[in-house]
Amino acid sequence: MSTPTSVSEYRKAEQAVDIDAPIGSQPLGYAGEQELLTLNLGPHHPATHGVLRLLTTLEGEVVRDIKPIIGYVHTGIEKTAEQKSYWKVIPVVERMDYLAYYFNSMAYCGAVETLLDLEVPKRAQYLRVIHLELNRIMSHMVWLGTSALDLGAMSLLFYCFRERDNILDLFEMSSGARMHTRYFQVGGVMEDIPRGFEEKCRAFIKRMPRATDDMRALLSHNEIFLHRMRNVTPLDAETLLGLGVSGPLLRAAGNPWDLRKAAPYSSYEDFEFNIPIGTKGDNWDRYAVRVAEIYESCKIIEQALDGLPEGAHIADDRKVVLPPRHELATSMEALIHHFKLVTEGLREPPGEAYYPIESPRGELGCFVRADGSSKPARVHMRDPSFVNLQATAPMVKDSYLADLIATLAMLDPILGGIDR
Amino acid sequence: MPDATGLELLAQELRETEPDAVLETTFFREKGRIAVAPASIPAVLQFLKGKGFTFLASVHGLDYYPDEPRLGVQYELLNMHDVDRLTVTLRVPVDAPEVPSVTPQWPTADHQEREIFDMFGVVFEGHPDLRRILMPEDYEGFPQRRDFPVGGEPILFTQQQAHGTDYTLGVDVPHEGSETPDA
Numbered sequence: 204m205s206t207p208t209s210v211s212e213y214r215k216a217e218q219a220v221d222i223d224a225p226i227g228s229q230p231l232g233y234a235g236e237q238e239l240l241t242l243n244l245g246p247h248h249p250a251t252h253g254v255l256r257l258l259t260t261l262e263g264e265v266v267r268d269i270k271p272i273i274g275y276v277h278t279g280i281e282k283t284a285e286q287k288s289y290w291k292v293i294p295v296v297e298r299m300d301y302l303a304y305y306f307n308s309m310a311y312c313g314a315v316e317t318l319l320d321l322e323v324p325k326r327a328q329y330l331r332v333i334h335l336e337l338n339r340i341m342s343h344m345v346w347l348g349t350s351a352l353d354l355g356a357m358s359l360l361f362y363c364f365r366e367r368d369n370i371l372d373l374f375e376m377s378s379g380a381r382m383h384t385r386y387f388q389v390g391g392v393m394e395d396i397p398r399g400f401e402e403k404c405r406a407f408i409k410r411m412p413r414a415t416d417d418m419r420a421l422l423s424h425n426e427i428f429l430h431r432m433r434n435v436t437p438l439d440a441e442t443l444l445g446l447g448v449s450g451p452l453l454r455a456a457g458n459p460w461d462l463r464k465a466a467p468y469s470s471y472e473d474f475e476f477n478i479p480i481g482t483k484g485d486n487w488d489r490y491a492v493r494v495a496e497i498y499e500s501c502k503i504i505e506q507a508l509d510g511l512p513e514g515a516h517i518a519d520d521r522k523v524v525l526p527p528r529h530e531l532a533t534s535m536e537a538l539i540h541h542f543k544l545v546t547e548g549l550r551e552p553p554g555e556a557y558y559p560i561e562s563p564r565g566e567l568g569c570f571v572r573a574d575g576s577s578k579p580a581r582v583h584m585r586d587p588s589f590v591n592l593q594a595t596a597p598m599v600k601d602s603y604l605a606d607l608i609a610t611l612a613m614l615d616p617i618l619g620g621i622d623r
Numbered sequence: 624m625p626d627a628t629g630l631e632l633l634a635q636e637l638r639e640t641e642p643d644a645v646l647e648t649t650f651f652r653e654k655g656r657i658a659v660a661p662a663s664i665p666a667v668l669q670f671l672k673g674k675g676f677t678f679l680a681s682v683h684g685l686d687y688y689p690d691e692p693r694l695g696v697q698y699e700l701l702n703m704h705d706v707d708r709l710t711v712t713l714r715v716p717v718d719a720p721e722v723p724s725v726t727p728q729w730p731t732a733d734h735q736e737r738e739i740f741d742m743f744g745v746v747f748e749g750h751p752d753l754r755r756i757l758m759p760e761d762y763e764g765f766p767q768r769r770d771f772p773v774g775g776e777p778i779l780f781t782q783q784q785a786h787g788t789d790y791t792l793g794v795d796v797p798h799e800g801s802e803t804p805d806a
Contacts, residue, residue, distance in 0.1 A: 273756065274755075274757040274758060274759070277757040277758065279766065281742075281767065282766060282767055282771075282773065285769075286773055317652050318652070320652065444678055445731065446730050446731050447678070447679060447729075447730075447732075448731075460703060465703070465706050466706050554651055554652065555651070555656075555697075555710075556652060556654075557654075557681070557683075557699055557710065559680065566680060568699065570683045570697070570699075580769070581683075581685050583681075583683045583684075585681035585699070589735075589738075590681075590731060590734065590735070592734070593730065593731065593733055593734055622757055623757075
């Protein structure tokens, strides 16, 4: 046996290591790029909340870089919307952010109403607020349940989905559908709320704060949960604003920006509610802000039910809104309007409008361009998930892979809204 | 919201700092919009940032087919202090769709400019990573353009692959027996 005459560069470097010398002066050390591991997270992964693919660069267990790759559920909804008359677009846009369907249709109807310069009756505005806030609670329930599931708290999902089901029952009562209800129409809402809706809704908002207390009791003192939440992946408000982040993520960092207060739409100025904000902008604040929003939403619903004005549930413009059913039998003009609206649809004056609202995830804006025909020339949704996703990389840089999962859950991205 | 007078004052100030930038101002449905020359967009947005419009809410792409110049990009700015909104618009022709990117100054524009490039083919010069974002990397054409046809794309299913049947049937050529009989 003879010693090898030529040894590799690596072996040479290895033999040169002096175990007693301090680590920084070693010739070997961390070999930079060679130690990095590229890991594909998703697109089919339960913790990515949809078909989101994350190209992560890991150094050991630490995330050094992350690239979100999206488009796996791109269905061309914006293109589809251009092929349909204005009122037929509503069910299509509802399917974008599938947890916030009332918000999608609200943004779209708002943009169309702005273009038409159409006044929405007060009762319709209040009914919209009731459904929007119920939808916000429902969206937060799904977020809370699935986020807790990502962190190993399995039982919470069932409590969350029980409350979500109560809300879906209410949606079914008012519109006949549990999801993608197509309840909001251009000019108001499809139908007035049925008898019994109010009592059921009041019973729900009475139990919801107590149910939220229970859910908080399950999570807020759990040590595993706290370790993934407190002081994990904080990001300051200034960086978030630069990245265009809005909604609970921005409020968690201490900026009390909420369109419901700042630029009220649909009579939000009539209600008293607080805007929960955080201080650090870490995962804990993101969690706490959303949970606190549930209580505020209950308050808004209660005030809206108390002050629900009498009157029409939809505007009285026959060029835009279908005439009431009973008129069709007696009025020739009603029949003509009905026929024109159903076959051709309403016509918009040419123009462009951008209508932003506060969705559960931030600013949801709908841009509509009308060219004078009965179909929109362009429908674009500024989806908050799509924009907020850009904040993932600065948030999770140099944190642990397990914190990435928790942060992604607290980011609450909805892939249907991101890809559209 | 800035009223019509406020919009004119702002546009006048912009004209003084950036000559040749402002093309047109319009006030429609309580909202001001300024049409600018494409090359001046980073300077214009920087000027408006100094005026308090610090939040770039959204960037939309548009196709004004058949009008020329066809493609449009709109920037929705928000002044969070005064709760003002302002739209800055620009138009570029299809055969020279170059617009300077604002991503270096506004990180939020990153994904949104990529989406407009993906859907309309507007090239944002200076964008750090201009790739398709929603469509596949090898996709040809810009689907949100108004002259892009709507229709099916042939999809190869396992069953057709196994039987060796032509999977393009039903897209351009109707399936056997599905044709409407002649009257």
